Amino acid sequence: MYWVDFDKYFCFSIRLSLTIMKLFSSTQIKEIDEYSIVHEPITSVALMERVAEILAHAILDIYPHVNRFLVFCGPGNNGGDGLAVARLLALQGKCLDIVLLYDQEKFSTDTLINYKRLKKTSCVTLHRIDKLEDLPELGPQDVVIDAMFGTGLSRPLNGWPLEVVTYINSCQAEVVSIDMPSGLPGEDCSGFPSDGIVCATNTLTLQFPKLSFFFPENEKYVGLFQVLPIGLHPQALTTIPTPYQFITASNVKPLLPKRATFGHKGTFGHLLLIAGSKGMMGASVLSARAACRAGVGLVTSHVPSGQGQIVQIAVPEVLVVEDMDTVCFSSISNIKTYSAIAVGPGISKHQKARVALRQLLKEVESPLLLDADALNIIAEERDMLDMLPPNTILTPHPKELSRLVGDWSNSFQRLELQQAFALKYQVVLLCKGAFTTIALPNGDLLFNSTGNSGMATGGTGDVLSGIIGGLLAQGLTSVDAAILGVYLHGLAGDISAGEIGQQALTASDLVNNLGKAWLSILK
Numbered sequence: 169m170y171w172v173d174f175d176k177y178f179c180f181s182i183r184l185s186l187t188i189m190k191l192f193s194s195t196q197i198k199e200i201d202e203y204s205i206v207h208e209p210i211t212s213v214a215l216m217e218r219v220a221e222i223l224a225h226a227i228l229d230i231y232p233h234v235n236r237f238l239v240f241c242g243p244g245n246n247g248g249d250g251l252a253v254a255r256l257l258a259l260q261g262k263c264l265d266i267v268l269l270y271d272q273e274k275f276s277t278d279t280l281i282n283y284k285r286l287k288k289t290s291c292v293t294l295h296r297i298d299k300l301e302d303l304p305e306l307g308p309q310d311v312v313i314d315a316m317f318g319t320g321l322s323r324p325l326n327g328w329p330l331e332v333v334t335y336i337n338s339c340q341a342e343v344v345s346i347d348m349p350s351g352l353p354g355e356d357c358s359g360f361p362s363d364g365i366v367c368a369t370n371t372l373t374l375q376f377p378k379l380s381f382f383f384p385e386n387e388k389y390v391g392l393f394q395v396l397p398i399g400l401h402p403q404a405l406t407t408i409p410t411p412y413q414f415i416t417a418s419n420v421k422p423l424l425p426k427r428a429t430f431g432h433k434g435t436f437g438h439l440l441l442i443a444g445s446k447g448m449m450g451a452s453v454l455s456a457r458a459a460c461r462a463g464v465g466l467v468t469s470h471v472p473s474g475q476g477q478i479v480q481i482a483v484p485e486v487l488v489v490e491d492m493d494t495v496c497f498s499s500i501s502n503i504k505t506y507s508a509i510a511v512g513p514g515i516s517k518h519q520k521a522r523v524a525l526r527q528l529l530k531e532v533e534s535p536l537l538l539d540a541d542a543l544n545i546i547a548e549e550r551d552m553l554d555m556l557p558p559n560t561i562l563t564p565h566p567k568e569l570s571r572l573v574g575d576w577s578n579s580f581q582r583l584e585l586q587q588a589f590a591l592k593y594q595v596v597l598l599c600k601g602a603f604t605t606i607a608l609p610n611g612d613l614l615f616n617s618t619g620n621s622g623m624a625t626g627g628t629g630d631v632l633s634g635i636i637g638g639l640l641a642q643g644l645t646s647v648d649a650a651i652l653g654v655y656l657h658g659l660a661g662d663i664s665a666g667e668i669g670q671q672a673l674t675a676s677d678l679v680n681n682l683g684k685a686w687l688s689i690l691k
């Protein structure tokens with residue numbers, strides 16, 4: 169999946185007011201739409217025309233050489249968008265076949281206006297069809313424009329629209345969905361059968377991504393998505409509350425820690441990294457290397473006795489303290505010296521590590537991050553959950569998360585579990601993966617916009633722990649360290665993928681490209 173950065177588009181005033189890209193429910197989108205019409209002011213049909221111009225432009229950008237488009241239109245404003253786009257594409261010399269799924273009596277006001285406008289346009293053929301045999305021919309070179317249902321979908325598709333969706337999904341042609349793949353709800357998808365949703369190649373979504381786009385099970389419907397700003401009213405966007413946000417470059421820029429000109433290594437914090445065990449020292453090395461590139465003044469790696477040399481040779485910048493135990497983390501000492509502590513990568517679930525972690529939770533006063541085995545331990549010894557200091561950052565991948573919060577049957581439910589856990593224990597709880605989700609202690613949920621599937625490889629989680637730990641040690645709040653850390657990590661992944669491709673990407677590439685990621689945000 170991909171998305172197009174909001175900052176690249178649209179007029180200055182709108183960009184300025186939108187430092188945060190919020191994600192709204194379908195009901196809220198309707199409210200924002202109505203507010204914009206009254207307060208811009210603009211008529212709803214003029215707004216639809218503006219939307220259609222933006223959509224037509226995007227479609228021509230993706231498919232500059234396609235000559236014939238088949239547009240499937242529903243009765244609501246999604247269908248109206250489709251009709252207006254068809255007219256604009258026809259005016260560009262394209263050949264358009266429009267399939268109307270419903271009689272005009274069912275059309276919304278603006279859809280009807282656009283239907284009448286379209287009838288006067290040349291190079292356009294309108295078909296009012298209610299059985300598959302009458303559909304116009306659809307060749308593999310043609311492109312389908314799916315404008316049947318958008319945010320107004322109120323129930324799963326059945327009957328005629330379901331037949332059309334099944335037909336479209338069985339064809340070879342590429343499909344571009346307007347606003348949303350028809351049949352896909354904006355939020356909770358439970359109860360919506362998987363065969364009743366259009367599988368789009370591209371989804372051109374208006375103003376903001378919809379929540380359901382971030383669910384892995386919906387990738388096959390959404391395809392590649394682009395966010396097209398359509399100039400909805402900034403006031404409505406800032407004042408309407410939502411727990412959901414999409415983290416983009418403009419969110420993270422203000423979080424960058426200032427570097428004092430007269431600063432020295434003591435100024436920029438001291439991170440204690442408790443990572444690695446015998447045979448798992450790679451976790452220690454990777455997290456230490458990443459922490460060193462996160463701007464922190466000093467990093468100390470706590471490793472089992474006899475393992476220190478590995479870290480000292482691999483990361484000469486790091487200080488090393490050795491545990492008394494030769495196998496794993498078994499005790500803590502002098503933890504008050506550090507400005508932040510990150511614990512977990514590769515520490516094992518050995519009994520000694522459990523005891524030491526419990527002791528750490530009792531004594532810790534610095535900001536704390538738990539990852540990997542530290543999470544597996546607290547998931548099994550659940551009384552430790554109550555010992556977590558407020559604002560602790562937990563960085564599980566989905567499997568580790570399920571050990572903490574329980575199983576889920578769909579991603580919307582996963583979000584609810586993640587949110588409830590963060591609220592209950594007052595922690596920052598991640599779910600790592602595509603669009604890493606960050607649940608905040610106040611119940612907000614943020615989705616990261618950087619990263620790619622090349623990062624789905626061993627060691628990248630250790631790198632993330634090192635980065636966030638390093639930011640925590642510099643004095644960033646847990647929330648800011650998690651947001652900036654996740655964004656930087658993904659950006660380093662995107663830069664690496666741009667240089668060597670996703671297949672060859674390793675965790676070390678992320679570390680090596682962290683500098684470029686910082687520079688890219690600083691620009």
Ligand SMILES: NC(=O)C1=CN([C@@H]2O[C@H](COP(=O)(O)OP(=O)(O)OC[C@H]3O[C@@H](n4cnc5c(N)ncnc54)[C@H](OP(=O)(O)O)[C@@H]3O)[C@@H](O)[C@H]2O)[C@H](O)CC1
Pocket residue numbers: 197198200201215216219242243244245246247248249276316317318319320321322323324325326329346347348374375400
């Ligand atoms: N603010 C914006 O982003 C703008 C978005 N625009 C476009 O408008 C649509 C939303 O338009 P809306 O008219 O609210 O809704 P839809 O077009 O998605 O569909 C509503 C009609 O569909 C019927 N419906 C709903 N579910 C089903 C179903 N399962 N089977 C059959 N019919 C269904 C519904 O009928 P009801 O019986 O539920 O009343 C309506 O007739 C948005 O997605 C954008 O594309 C604007 O163009 C500009 C601003």
Ligand SMILES: [K+]
Pocket residue numbers: 246314315316317318345346347348349350
């Ligand atoms: K659609």
